[in-house]
Amino acid sequence: MDTNEMLELSQEFAALGAELHGDGDNQAALRRIVELAVKHVEGCGWASITAIRGGQGQSVAVSDQVAQQVDELQYRFAEGPCMAAAENASNYLLFDVEDDQRWPQFAKAAAAQTPIRSVLAFQLTAGREVALNLYGEQPGAFSSEAIDTATIFAAHASNLIALNEAEDQAANLEAALESSRTIGVALGVLMSARKVTQEQAFTLLRVASQNLHRKLRVVAAEVVETGTLPDLPASSKPAKVSELSASADGVPVEVSSG
Numbered sequence: 001m002d003t004n005e006m007l008e009l010s011q012e013f014a015a016l017g018a019e020l021h022g023d024g025d026n027q028a029a030l031r032r033i034v035e036l037a038v039k040h041v042e043g044c045g046w047a048s049i050t051a052i053r054g055g056q057g058q059s060v061a062v063s064d065q066v067a068q069q070v071d072e073l074q075y076r077f078a079e080g081p082c083m084a085a086a087e088n089a090s091n092y093l094l095f096d097v098e099d100d101q102r103w104p105q106f107a108k109a110a111a112a113q114t115p116i117r118s119v120l121a122f123q124l125t126a127g128r129e130v131a132l133n134l135y136g137e138q139p140g141a142f143s144s145e146a147i148d149t150a151t152i153f154a155a156h157a158s159n160l161i162a163l164n165e166a167e168d169q170a171a172n173l174e175a176a177l178e179s180s181r182t183i184g185v186a187l188g189v190l191m192s193a194r195k196v197t198q199e200q201a202f203t204l205l206r207v208a209s210q211n212l213h214r215k216l217r218v219v220a221a222e223v224v225e226t227g228t229l230p231d232l233p234a235s236s237k238p239a240k241v242s243e244l245s246a247s248a249d250g251v252p253v254e255v256s257s258g
Contacts, residue, residue, distance in 0.1 A: 029160050030061035037134060037153045038063050043141030044134045044150070046070070046116065049157060050082045052129035057083055060130075070116050070135055073109045080106040085121035085131035093147075094119035096139035118142060122154035124161050132157045179217040186220035189227055204229060 034047035041047075046067040049060050057075035062068045074080030080103045081092035094100050097107045097117055110116055118136040132154050136142060142150070183205070190201035208229050209216040222230050 027061075030157070031063075033153065033157050033160060034061050034063045034067070034132075037132070037150065041134055041150045041153065042143065042146040043118075043136045043138070044120075044146070045137045045141075046135040048082075048133045048135075049124070049161070050074075050086050050131045050133055051161075052083070052086045057086075066114060066116070067133070067135060070110060070114050070119075071133065073113070074103075074106050077103075077105040077109070079103040081119045081121040082131045082133040085123045085133075086129040089123045091123060092119070092121045093142065094121075098139070120147065120150055122150065122157075124154060124158040130161050179220075182217055182224060183220040186223040189223055190229070193227065 030049055034049060037047040038044050046063050048062040048067040048071050050071055051058050051060050057071065057078075059068055059071045062071065071082065074083050081094045084090070084103075085092050094103075094107070095118055097111045097119070100107045115137055116135040117139045118141040120134040120136070120142045122132045122134075124130040124132055132150075134142070134150055186205060187198055187201045190196065190204055191198060194201070194204070196204070205216060205219055205223070208214075209219045212219065212230060219230065
C-alpha cells in the first residue's frame with residue numbers, strides 16, 4: 001500500500017468513525033468495513049464478518065453474494081477457516097482450497113462451487129465469537145504486506161463489533177425495562193379493579209399467560225390497554241384467587257377471573 005492509498009484509507013476510517021459518533025448506522029458501518037477491505041487489501045476479492053451464535057454461524061456483514069455463499073458453505077459443514085478463527089480466537093490462512101486438508105468438506109465445496117481459492121480469517125476481539133473473512137481469487141493471494149494491511153482492518157472491525165454489541169445490550173436492557181414497567185402498571189390495574197394484593201395480581205397475570213400461551217408482558221400490555229384480563233378458556237378459569245394465593249392476612253379473597 002503506497003502513501004496515497006494509506007492516506008485515503010485513513011480518511012475513510014476517519015469518516016466512518018465520525019459517522020458512528022453522530023447518528024450513523026452501525027450495521028451499515030460493518031458492511032462498509034468489508035467493502036473497504038476488498039478495496040484496499042491486495043488480493044482480496046470478497047469479504048465478510050462471521051459471528052457464532054448458539055453454535056451456528058451467521059454473516060453479520062458481506063461485501064457481496066459470493067462472500068455470503070462461501071460463508072454459508074462453512075456454516076453448512078460446520079468447518080472452515082472463518083469458523084475456526086471465530087471459535088478458537090486465532091487467525092488462519094488457507095493458502096489453496098484445492099490443497100488443504102484441515103477443512104476437507106468446505107475446501108472441496110468451495111473449489112467446486114465458488115471462485116475463491118484462498119482465505120485469510122482474523123479472530124475479532126469482541127464479547128462473542130466473531131471473525132473477519134477475506135477471500136482471494138488466486139491461491140496464495142495474500143502477501144505479507146496484504147496481511148499487515150488486513151490486520152488494520154481486523155482492529156477496526158473489532159471496534160465496530162464491540163460498539164454493535166454495546167448497542168444490542170442497551171436495546172435489550174431498554175426492552176427489559178419497558179416490559180417491567182408494563183407489568184408493574186398491569187399489576188396496579190388489577191389490584192385496583194379486583195381489590196387484591198400485588199402477589200394475587202401477579203398470580204392472575206401468570207395464570208392468564210400460561211393458559212393463553214402468551215408471554216407475560218403481552219398479557220400485561222393488554223391489561224394496561226383494556227383495564228382487565230383477557231378471557232381465559234372456560235376449563236382454566238380459577239373460581240377464586242384464594243386457590244392460587246392467599247391474601248396477606250390469610251383471609252381468602254373471592255374474585256371472578258373473567
